[in-house]
Amino acid sequence: xxxxxxxxxxxxxxxxxxxxxxxxxxxxxxxxxxxxxxxxxxxxxxxxxxxxxxxxxxxxxxxxxxxxxxxxxxxxxxxxxxxxxxxxxxxxxxxxxxxxxxxxxxxxxxxxxxxxxxxxxxxxxxxxxxxxxxxxxxxxxxxxxxxxxxxxxxxxxxxxxxxxxxxxxxxxxxxxxxxxxxxxxxxxxxxxxxxxxxxxxxxxxxxxxxxxxxxxxxxxxxxxxxxxxxxxxxxxxxxxxxxxxxxxxxxxxxxxxxxxxxxxxxxxxxxxxxxxxxxxxxxxxxxxxxxxxxxxxxxxxxxxxxxxx
Amino acid sequence: xxxxxxxxxxxxxxxxxxxxxxxxxxxxxxxxxxxxxxxxxxxxxxxxxxxxxxxxxxxxxxxxxxxxxxxxxxxxxxxxxxxxxxxxxxxxxxxxxxxxxxxxxxxxxxxxxxxxxxxxxxxxxxxxxxxxxxxxxxxxxxxxxxxxxxxxxxxxxxxxxxxxxxxxxxxxxxxxxxxxxxxxxxxxxxxxxxxxxxxxxxxxxxxxxxxxxxxxxxxxxxxxxxxxxxxxxxxxxxxxxxxxxxxxxxxxxxxxxxxxxxxxxxxxxxxxxxxxxxxxxxxxxxxxxxxxxxxxxxxxxxxxxxxxxxxxxxxxxxxxxxxxxxxxxxxxxxxxxxxxxxxxxxxxxxxxxxxxxxxxxxxxxxxxxxxxxxxxxxxxxxxx
Numbered sequence: 001x002x003x004x005x006x007x008x009x010x011x012x013x014x015x016x017x018x019x020x021x022x023x024x025x026x027x028x029x030x031x032x033x034x035x036x037x038x039x040x041x042x043x044x045x046x047x048x049x050x051x052x053x054x055x056x057x058x059x060x061x062x063x064x065x066x067x068x069x070x071x072x073x074x075x076x077x078x079x080x081x082x083x084x085x086x087x088x089x090x091x092x093x094x095x096x097x098x099x100x101x102x103x104x105x106x107x108x109x110x111x112x113x114x115x116x117x118x119x120x121x122x123x124x125x126x127x128x129x130x131x132x133x134x135x136x137x138x139x140x141x142x143x144x145x146x147x148x149x150x151x152x153x154x155x156x157x158x159x160x161x162x163x164x165x166x167x168x169x170x171x172x173x174x175x176x177x178x179x180x181x182x183x184x185x186x187x188x189x190x191x192x193x194x195x196x197x198x199x200x201x202x203x204x205x206x207x208x209x210x211x212x213x214x215x216x217x218x219x220x221x222x223x224x225x226x227x228x229x230x231x232x233x234x235x236x237x238x239x240x241x242x243x244x245x246x247x248x249x250x251x252x253x254x255x256x257x258x259x260x261x262x263x264x265x266x267x268x269x270x271x272x273x274x275x276x277x278x279x280x281x282x283x284x285x286x287x288x289x290x291x292x293x294x295x296x297x298x299x300x301x302x303x304x305x306x307x308x309x
Numbered sequence: 310x311x312x313x314x315x316x317x318x319x320x321x322x323x324x325x326x327x328x329x330x331x332x333x334x335x336x337x338x339x340x341x342x343x344x345x346x347x348x349x350x351x352x353x354x355x356x357x358x359x360x361x362x363x364x365x366x367x368x369x370x371x372x373x374x375x376x377x378x379x380x381x382x383x384x385x386x387x388x389x390x391x392x393x394x395x396x397x398x399x400x401x402x403x404x405x406x407x408x409x410x411x412x413x414x415x416x417x418x419x420x421x422x423x424x425x426x427x428x429x430x431x432x433x434x435x436x437x438x439x440x441x442x443x444x445x446x447x448x449x450x451x452x453x454x455x456x457x458x459x460x461x462x463x464x465x466x467x468x469x470x471x472x473x474x475x476x477x478x479x480x481x482x483x484x485x486x487x488x489x490x491x492x493x494x495x496x497x498x499x500x501x502x503x504x505x506x507x508x509x510x511x512x513x514x515x516x517x518x519x520x521x522x523x524x525x526x527x528x529x530x531x532x533x534x535x536x537x538x539x540x541x542x543x544x545x546x547x548x549x550x551x552x553x554x555x556x557x558x559x560x561x562x563x564x565x566x567x568x569x570x571x572x573x574x575x576x577x578x579x580x581x582x583x584x585x586x587x588x589x590x591x592x593x594x595x596x597x598x599x600x601x602x603x604x605x606x607x608x609x610x611x612x613x614x615x616x617x618x619x620x621x622x623x624x625x626x627x628x629x630x631x632x633x634x635x636x637x638x639x640x641x642x643x644x645x646x647x648x649x650x651x652x653x654x655x656x657x658x659x660x661x662x663x664x665x666x667x668x669x670x671x672x673x674x675x676x677x678x679x680x681x682x683x684x685x686x687x688x689x690x691x692x693x
Contacts, residue, residue: 019537026549136681140673142625144632145666148652156656243540247632251652262633265548273548277541284538 005293012285019281024066027270028059053077075278076271080264086275090257094279096166097256100175101245105238108180112187113227119188120195121218131188138185143244147178147251166254175252179244183237190233194226235291239284347610347686357682360675367672371495374488378473383640386480394475394483394660395462412458413657414443416451427457437463475660477650487664490642491672497554498623501561506616508562509569514600516570517577524574531567539564547630552638557630561623569615576608610687617683621676628669644669
């Protein structure tokens with residue numbers, strides 16, 4: 001197990017290194033510089049500005065310096081906000097993003113599991129079809145369409161919530177719902193299929209023969225075994241969530257990482273774009289690693305060994 | 310006596326036994342090929358068939374829709390900016406929202422105050438604003454409530470003009486833009502899915518069939534590529550490429566083909582040790598022909614199903630990119646960019662958001678249901 005973890009971490013570092021390098025060289029290929037066209041600067045002043053950002057050095061020198069700084073957690077200085085280090089900007093914005101994502105995952109999986117269970121218990125009944133329809137809608141309709149719908153109904157028409165504001169817990173309700181519908185649908189679909197499969201297995205028939213009630217069978221025997229594979233869909237689910245959070249943050253004006261990325265793209269703030277990309281990449285890879293390890297820990301049938309994958 | 314008779318039965322009583330045909334081994338059901346079975350299962354799946362019809366209609370509309378009225382997708386007319394939807398015939402039915410009016414509920418301390426607010430909201434065109442009092446109010450703030458309906462087509466002297474789905478902030482016809490946007494979105498999705506399919510099948514087929522060192526190297530490449538989150542790659546690609554259809558397709562394909570390649574490789578690995586492949590090899594068939602003629606047809610079901618799920622995810626990613634401002638550049642429209650504009654005008658002109666958002670949702674739902682139906686159709690367990 002320890003060897004497996006170590007190997008995965010080494011892989012993770014290599015992937016991150018590749019992403020960091022690719023990001024750096026792609027950014028070098030881009031047109032544009034920290035100098036804005038409207039700043040009327042003399043040639044010497046321009047040189048001074050470029051010098052201060054270290055943009056006059058040859059690209060390999062810049063690359064090595066960039067990687068060195070990265071190890072120290074220094075992501076460079078933003079072109080846009082007067083000389084603020086990118087890491088400072090992003091740290092401030094990490095909180096709202098993580099809060100939103102975490103709540104959305106919790107709310108989504110919780111209601112998804114309930115919906116899936118209901119569907120499985122009333123297999124082929126009215127509730128099964130209802131929850132299947134909800135699941136199809138939830139997986140198909142993009143989260144930003146949901147966000148628009150919620151915003152229009154609850155903020156514009158009914159006026160229960162502010163349209164786009166961040167700070168109080170009340171402001172988080174609409175974004176969380178909009179973001180949680182995707183994970184909810186995925187979880188509901190998955191739990192339903194798993195439960196129906198588990199229902200036909202021998203140990204459930206044994207439990208029935210013992211005289212356990214339907215509810216007891218579902219709860220004590222079926223549910224737990226159906227939940228283990230749910231961890232496998234958590235990975236793709238989290239990645240979808242991060243994609244979704246980018247638009248949700250834009251729509252609800254949440255001061256998070258995604259919103260920062262969208263703004264930075266508009267103003268060509270390359271260091272911030274690079275920093276955000278790296279944080280996203282790091283988040284993705286870390287989540288996948290944690291889920292992989294979690295899967296090995298939860299299910300004793302899966303022996304994670306060095307040659308396993 | 311009787312006993313004796315049994316032994317001496319007359320010969321005439323004996324009849325030769327007519328042997329009945331043995332039916333136990335007979336196949337009672339008509340013999341169908343796998344493809345026929347799959348088609349039958351699919352045709353019996355009502356939601357999938359409805360989705361298919363809806364998708365075909367949408368595809369047809371995306372081709373002919375823009376030509377159904379006289380407006381071009383980039384005909385700007387600032388005098389006609391932000392006109393609400395108005396459809397001939399349907400305009401009489403006010404609750405449908407196609408009557409060419411803008412309406413809003415406003416509050417004030419008194420009815421007059423609220424009415425003043427309504428006039429200010431709708432360009433002071435007092436003659437063309439209907440005021441309906443909902444509550445008279447008692448003088449306290451926001452106690453009076455009125456519903457103001459602004460007949461904008463009349464106010465602008467455009468009684469004979471019909472914008473079926475209204476116009477956007479530059480006075481461009483939304484109907485035309487909606488279908489042109491759908492066309493752009495669908496072309497991106499289909500081309501991206503097709504390229505994923507071609508690259509993925511070729512790569513996976515070669516990797517799985519040759520195995521050994523070739524497979525090893527090719528799989529390491531895929532592992533590295535899929536270790537990098539696709540969202541990050543797509544965003545970076547969109548930053549360095551010029552915004553437009555080709556860039557979106559490239560960005561989607563760069564990350565998208567690995568999934569298909571993995572699936573095809575796995576299936577080829579399963580199939581290549583089977584007898585029919587050995588037979589083909591013995592007969593001297595070339596490797597390329599074995600892959601094309603023997604292996605690929607046997608895994609076509611999985612390939613089709615996987616492609617069907619690639620299309621909606623490509624539609625989604627295109628909309629997502631255009632929505633965050635990295636996709637289709639104006640003046641071209643796509644569903645994502647229309648939704649983006651719709652969000653900016655949602656509070657007063659909700660129709661600008663409703664139609665593209667609804668169409669995008671319908672496309673996504675239909676593709677997903679059809680994909681589910683195809684998956685069932687190609688699953689031998691589901692054949693009846």
